Amino acid sequence: MRLYALAVYLFLYIPIGVIALFSFNAGRHAAQFQGFSTQWYGKALSNPFVMDALQTSLTVALASALLATLFGTMAALALQSVRGRVRMAFDALIYIAVMVPGIVIGIATLIALVTLFGWLNPLIEALWPLAGKAPQLSLGYGSLIAAHGLFTMALVIIIVRARMAGMDRSLIEASADLGATPWGTFRQVTLPQIFPGILAGFLLAFTFSFDDFIIAFFVAGSQTTLPVYVFSSIRRGVTPEINAIGTMVLAVSLVMLIAAQAILQRGRKAA
Amino acid sequence: MQRQALRTWLFLAPAGAWFLCMLVLPLIVVFVYSFGERGAAGGYAPAFTFDNFLNLGSRWAAFKNTLILAPLGTLICLLIAYPLAYFLALKTSPRWRTVLLILVIVPFWTSILIRSYAWIYLLGGQGIPALLNALGLGNPRLINTPFAVLVGIVYGYLPLMVFPIYVALERLDKRLLEASSDLGSPPWRSFLQVTLPLSMPGVATGCMLVFILLMGEFLIPAMLGGGKVFFIGNALVDLFLQSRNWPFGSAVAVALVLVMLITVLAYMRFTRRWAGGRDDVSLM
Numbered sequence: 001m002r003l004y005a006l007a008v009y010l011f012l013y014i015p016i017g018v019i020a021l022f023s024f025n026a027g028r029h030a031a032q033f034q035g036f037s038t039q040w041y042g043k044a045l046s047n048p049f050v051m052d053a054l055q056t057s058l059t060v061a062l063a064s065a066l067l068a069t070l071f072g073t074m075a076a077l078a079l080q081s082v083r084g085r086v087r088m089a090f091d092a093l094i095y096i097a098v099m100v101p102g103i104v105i106g107i108a109t110l111i112a113l114v115t116l117f118g119w120l121n122p123l124i125e126a127l128w129p130l131a132g133k134a135p136q137l138s139l140g141y142g143s144l145i146a147a148h149g150l151f152t153m154a155l156v157i158i159i160v161r162a163r164m165a166g167m168d169r170s171l172i173e174a175s176a177d178l179g180a181t182p183w184g185t186f187r188q189v190t191l192p193q194i195f196p197g198i199l200a201g202f203l204l205a206f207t208f209s210f211d212d213f214i215i216a217f218f219v220a221g222s223q224t225t226l227p228v229y230v231f232s233s234i235r236r237g238v239t240p241e242i243n244a245i246g247t248m249v250l251a252v253s254l255v256m257l258i259a260a261q262a263i264l265q266r267g268r269k270a271a
Numbered sequence: 272m273q274r275q276a277l278r279t280w281l282f283l284a285p286a287g288a289w290f291l292c293m294l295v296l297p298l299i300v301v302f303v304y305s306f307g308e309r310g311a312a313g314g315y316a317p318a319f320t321f322d323n324f325l326n327l328g329s330r331w332a333a334f335k336n337t338l339i340l341a342p343l344g345t346l347i348c349l350l351i352a353y354p355l356a357y358f359l360a361l362k363t364s365p366r367w368r369t370v371l372l373i374l375v376i377v378p379f380w381t382s383i384l385i386r387s388y389a390w391i392y393l394l395g396g397q398g399i400p401a402l403l404n405a406l407g408l409g410n411p412r413l414i415n416t417p418f419a420v421l422v423g424i425v426y427g428y429l430p431l432m433v434f435p436i437y438v439a440l441e442r443l444d445k446r447l448l449e450a451s452s453d454l455g456s457p458p459w460r461s462f463l464q465v466t467l468p469l470s471m472p473g474v475a476t477g478c479m480l481v482f483i484l485l486m487g488e489f490l491i492p493a494m495l496g497g498g499k500v501f502f503i504g505n506a507l508v509d510l511f512l513q514s515r516n517w518p519f520g521s522a523v524a525v526a527l528v529l530v531m532l533i534t535v536l537a538y539m540r541f542t543r544r545w546a547g548g549r550d551d552v553s554l555m
Contacts (some may be wrong), residue, residue, distance in 0.1 A: 002289035004359045005371075010350065012378050015389035015426065071285040078545070081275070086283070093290040097537070101487020102428075103504045104524050107511055108297030109302060128462055148463070150293040153286060182275075204380070209383040214504075218511070226354070227384050234388055234494065238395070246385040253381040259372055259383070 016250060023243035032054030040244035050245060053229035055208055060141065060225065064148035066206035071149075077190075079157070080096035080164065090157075092210050106218030107149045113139060114218070139221025147219045152205030159204070163197025177178060196263045203260035207253050291397070297451075305521035314514030323522035329452040330523060333506035336492075337529075340417060340483035340502070345425035345432075351425065352432035359433070360440035372437065379430035383394050387423050387494040394419050406531065415497030423491040428484065439473025440466070472542055480539040483531045503527050 023041070027034030044050050079090055097105075117137045122197065128134035168191070175185040213227035220228055234241055308318040327334070359371055378386065380383060393399055394413040404410040413419055443466065451461040489504030496505075510520030 001358050002360055004354055008355050009374060012375070012429070012453070015386060015393055016339065016381075018392060019389045020384065071289060074282040078279045080284070081279055090283070090287070090290075093294065097290065097294055097296075097517050099483065099531070100294075101411070101484065101504070101509055101531070103489050105294070105483035107507060108301045109293060109523055110295035110511065110515055112300040115300065146289075146293050150289060157286070174407065181462070207380055211380075211384070212306065213382075213384045216550070217508075225384065230384060230388070231490075232550050234391070238388075238391060242388065246382075246388060247420060249382050250384055259378055259454070259525065265273060265369070 019243050020239065020247045020250070023247040025240055025243075027130075028240060033148075040240045043243050044244045044248070048243070049224070049229060053224045053226045056141075056144075056220075056223050057226040058218075060148060061142045061206045063141075064145045064209045065202050067145065068153035068205045069156050069198060069202040070150045070151040072201065073160050073194075075153075075158045076160035078165065079161065083150075086122060094154045094157055095150055098158070102151070102212070102214040103218075105122040105147065105151070106215040109143065110139070110218040113143055122202040140223050141218055143219040143221065144216060144223065144225070147215050148209040149205075151215075152208050155204055155208065156198075156201035160194055160197045163194045167193050196266065200260040200264045203256045206215070207256045207260075209248070210256075212252055291387075299519045301524050304518050305525045307518040307521075309516045309518055313517070315517045319340065323519045324526070326519060327522060327526055330503075330506045333501055333503050334526075337488075337502045337504075338415075338498060340420060340424070340500070341482055341488075344428070344485055345482045347421065348429050348432040348481050349478060352476070353426050353436055353470075354431055354437050356433045356436035356440055356473075360437050361442075365438055370436075375430050375433050379428075382492055383427050386427060386492075387491050390419065390423050390426065390495055394422065402476050414495065415499050417496070417500050419494050419495040420500045423495040424485060424488070427491060428473060428481045431484070435476035435480065436470060436473040439470040439476075475538055475541050479534060483534055486527060486531050486534075 006174060021033065024036050024038065024057075026037035027032050028041070058207075075090070079087060082090075113206055121136050124136070125134045171189050171193075174180075175189045181186070213225065213231055216225045216228050217231070226245070230245060230249075233239070304315050305317050305323055306321070306390075308316045308320060310316040346352060355375070359368060359375075363371060391414065396414070400410050400413055400414075404489055447463055447465050447469070451465050452458070456464070487504055488502050489508055492500050492502045494507075503526075507520055507523055508526075510516050
């Protein structure tokens with residue numbers, strides 16, 4: 001039984017390990033380890049396309065995770081005091097957002113936005129009051145943030161609600177009985193209790209956006225995120241530089257995940 | 272009370288608007304477009320026709336591959352995941368359990384792109400085939416085969432299968448196992464008559480999650496199937512980004528969502544029948 005478990009863990013971690021190992025390979029050769037070197041990291045980090053894509057990915061991940069966490073937490077809080085149809089509608093929307101495959105979300109967003117821009121752009125052109133060219137709507141940062149934020153907002157709502165379900169309600173009542181205002185109760189009782197959930201939700205949202213390929217593939221427009229860059233480079237052939245980028249991407253997600261997990265575990269113990 | 276209601280609505284409004292604009296409306300657009308015609312320069316031209324749906328057969332290969340490899344991948348995931356979940360839930364000390372569980376779930380939250388890429392490396396000419404060749408076991412071609420896609424699938428989705436089964440087994444009332452053994456059942460019988468039936472809700476949840484995610488998979492077949500093993504997702508990318516046939520692509524997307532919907536409904540019926548089955552699974 002233990003041996004079996006060990007074998008499964010090896011299966012899960014050897015491929016990741018191989019990528020990390022070969023990212024430090026001195027040689028170009030894909031199969032032979034020819035000594036330790038960090039040259040591929042240097043190559044990757046001085047490649048302007050990689051740095052551009054990295055910057056896009058980080059901007060989109062940060063913006064979409066912040067918005068998703070803010071609006072998701074607000075919705076999770078409000079849903080506590082909502083019953084009936086509105087509650088059911090939101091539950092259904094969260095369920096759909098999580099269940100519909102990323103590829104369908106990506107396609108749907110692409111054709112809806114392209115259609116919308118097709119209507120709006122001539123209108124903007126016609127109504128533009130200033131001299132010179134009117135700005136045109138197009139796919140890019142906005143569509144990436146909006147599409148990533150949709151899924152991650154559903155994720156944040158789920159995590160924060162799970163956290164609220166484990167909350168001690170008597171504390172809220174006690175706070176109200178002792179004369180605290182609703183805002184005071186929220187700030188001093190509710191928020192500290194759900195904060196680990198909010199933070200974990202933010203970190204997971206960031207990770208999802210940073211790692212997402214399929215939605216970005218459709219809605220990135222003229223922008224390139226890091227996963228989209230990696231995908232198109234792999235099509236041109238496997239290089240050690242990709243190993244270095246891949247290892248860095250894995251490292252970013254791992255740090256985020258470990259942080260999220262630690263926060264949730266500590267919160268669980270404190271509750 | 273008035274103010275409270277107002278606040279509730281204000282708090283719900285941004286999320287509601289976001290869901291409406293970025294989820295509901297786009298999905299409606301896909302549905303409407305699936306009855307349209309292809310524009311002269313690609314894209315969409317308004318029409319009302321069922322031609323796109325009647326034409327779905329022309330992408331039969333993609334549907335066939337998906338409907339064979341997705342259930343097969345789900346089954347292999349289940350066979351590998353069950354013993355591991357059993358081990359984690361019943362044979363580990365609580366101290367180790369948390370760490371081991373986190374180790375299972377962590378890969379799932381890291382980039383599937385990079386993880387599939389790792390298998391291009393391992394299954395490619397200079398990876399495992401070269402190793403087998405050196406050992407004198409022949410030099411099989413692994414990359415760009417259905418086998419490679421299955422390996423990628425199992426690698427990518429195993430954690431998602433382990434977790435719900437683990438939750439079901441962990442919640443299992445251990446006294447039932449003691450009772451079964453006190454009444455003289457050998458361990459295998461206790462397993463077949465107590466453990467396995469009680470873990471079925473977890474098995475169903477895991478299979479449903481893995482299966483519906485596999486139905487929409489694009490990346491793993493694209494990376495490890497090399498254009499020879501393609502899924503519905505690959506057909507969709509081709510239709511939207513290469514041939515720019517939006518209406519037909521929309522019809523394929525609608526068909527895909529319908530198959531998934533049927534799966535979810537079947538799952539719901541199944542879990543309802545399994546009375547007492549709880550399906551609230553969180554991935555963190």
